[in-house]
Amino acid sequence: MSILRFSDDLYLIDLPQKLEGFRKFIGAWVYAGEECTFVVDPGPKSTIPHLVASLRDIGIRDVDYVLITHIHIDHAGGLGEFLRHFENAEVLVNERGKEHLINPEKLWRGSLKVLGKVAEHYGRIDPVPPERFVDSIDGIEVLYTPGHAVHHQSYIVGDYLFVGEAFGVTHEVWDDVYQRPATPPKFVHEIAMSSVKKLKSVGKKKACMGHFGMLENSLDVAEYAEKQLNLWTDAVFDAICCSSVDDFESVCRDVVHELLNKDPRFSNLEKLDADVRKREEYFTRNSIKGMYEYVKENRL
Template identity: 35%
Template sequence: MAATVHQFGPHLFLIVLTPPIRGFQDFIGAWLVTGPEAVYLVDVGPASTADQLIDAITALGVDRLDYICLTHIHLDHAGAVGHLARQFPGTPVVCHPQGAPHIVDPERLWQGTVKTLGETGRAYGPMLPVDPSWIATESQLASAPFRLLDTPGHSPHHFALLTTGCLFAGEAAGVCLPLSSGDIYLRPATPPRFFLETSLSSIDRLMAAGSETLCYGHFGMRGDGLRMLVRHREQILFWEKTLATAIGGGGADPTASVNRWVDLLLAQDPLLRGFSQLAPAVQIRERSFLCNSVKGFVGYLANLE
């Protein structure tokens, strides 16, 4: 399958990658910046779509990369990093220090992904290891045309990248899907282990960056980035209040009630109302991720007791 490429301005491209999983169309993308200061990728998608990504880069006439950047090491964002590093030998790989050991020796990451995601994880495919000498050094990063923002809301090994033109947020700003109606569907990406204060401080750091152009890991670009970050911060607080009230009055094991809490949020969170406009296969995918995000909140609230 060939990747779809969307162009945003003269030097920015979104390469849409489709793994062999039903309902995962228009969900995973790699951002390609072609200059003028440097040529680099932000995220590379899963290993199973490495050929799609390499073919798209080649079709765009790109024969070198100055950086391969990972917002975080989850396999839907970083799984193809070993493939890309072999395709473009010598290119520095930008990765959070906490994530770097896991891309050098990805076996534990692979086993954990399969255990957590099952068939979805297997469909992403195993990561090829990255040679330690390929990890970007401080001196290489000193001349980079972007600034790394430590944003551990979604995972402890998460960077956002700030450039002159836009902010690449990874999943620190949640997941934002455009709808055919012109509205959006926005949800938190808060898997276990989730910490509310950490997530909020990461969003605050993104807001302080001041960029109006926000590039999501999932999915696409928004020109009202500050407004979207404010809405997402309010959404996180709404989930915390709603789930704390529901779980506190439920009387049952909250971990056994995740689907009930998802139904509650789908009914009450206005930023989730676009769920009904999603295709059936996409709804199945999104419900799975919603359950995982709710589990993050449930674990956080349980630890407060």
């Protein structure tokens, strides 16, 4: 079932890819309240037909706003195509990301460089007309939360906290939750930690994750994200110091081994389905890479 209903006004639409393990990974949040209807992160271009069809199935014919947590291709790559289907929808995004959605060529080249064939599966990024953007929306509080990206922001709407990837990535397992940081290069520990603390100061909300699903207690997720940022960064530092060669792949293997023993939520990696686990192993490497570069530049 690709449409998950959490309440009378909130849905999550799963946007699976034809890639191994890319299910319950990319999702678009849909809020259909009395005051307005909005979508958070419409996803890549390849899944826009599925998203539009799912909105029709819910009964949504018009969208007032699109909220973008950050402009990475899996979150906002399909925005231009999505807006063709909803001609009245306006877009809220951090100012540092807006220019790259208006002129996405650099964003597309960067996506290809980092993700390669995965980016090709996601689909090319189409430009967004500059007149579609707004600076604010009544009833929606914006929090600037860099760390995963310099243009990352989160949104508070009532009891809902749309956090993008500020808390990392989560996935339900049968008796617990899998959680890992989302810290690609260029990662700065102090900036990411500051954003987690800012979201923690909001108080208890329902954490609507960019990847994937809802966790009822945002304070719990934030506290664990804090622990992980420290634990993982320290593990990378220790692995570099103990390594006999200056080799990222060797450090990465040592860090993963260490964390599987010391990080209970990350150790739930072994409880994931084989295809999802393979996906997470791929992105875990990217998260460690960000911390590796940070440690090499700032702590050695």
